[in-house]
Amino acid sequence: MKNKVHVKKGDNVIVLNGKNRGKKGKVLGVLPAKRMVVVEGINIVTKHVKPKNQMQQGGLIRQELPIYADKVMLVCNKCDSPTKVGKKFLEDGSKARVCKKCGEVIDIISETKD
Ligand SMILES: [Zn+2]
Structure with a gap:
C-alpha cells in the first residue's frame, strides 16, 4: 500500500x-x-x-x-533507542514487527494462517 x-x-x-x-x-x-x-x-x-x-x-x-x-x-521498548522496523515470520508462522537494532519482537502483525 x-x-x-x-x-x-x-x-x-x-x-x-x-x-x-x-x-x-x-x-x-x-x-x-x-x-x-x-x-x-x-x-x-x-x-x-x-x-x-x-x-x-x-x-x-x-x-x-x-x-x-x-x-x-x-x-523500541526493549532497547529504548530509535530504530527501524523490520518484519519477520516467527516459528509458529505468525508475522511480527521486529526492532532492527536488538532484534526483539515489537508486536505481532498477523496470527498464524488458518
Ligand atoms: Zn530494540
Whole structure:
C-alpha cells in the first residue's frame, strides 16, 4: 500500500526534526491518507472554544495536531533507542514487527494462517 505509515497507534516514537526534535511520545492516531500521525504531547495547539450551549463550558483546550509520519521514528521498548522496523515470520508462522537494532519482537502483525 502506497500510503502505509511505518508506525501505528500505541507505538512510542521520537521526533526527528522540527521544533519538537528529540521529544518522545505515544502515537495517538494515524492518518494514512495524509501520511501523518498524532503524537501525545507533540505539536500541541491551544484553542479557544466558545460554549455552544449552556451545558458546555467555553475556554481553552489543548490539542495535538498531526505531524508528518516521516518525521518520527519508532522507539523500541526493549532497547529504548530509535530504530527501524523490520518484519519477520516467527516459528509458529505468525508475522511480527521486529526492532532492527536488538532484534526483539515489537508486536505481532498477523496470527498464524488458518
Ligand atoms: Zn530494540
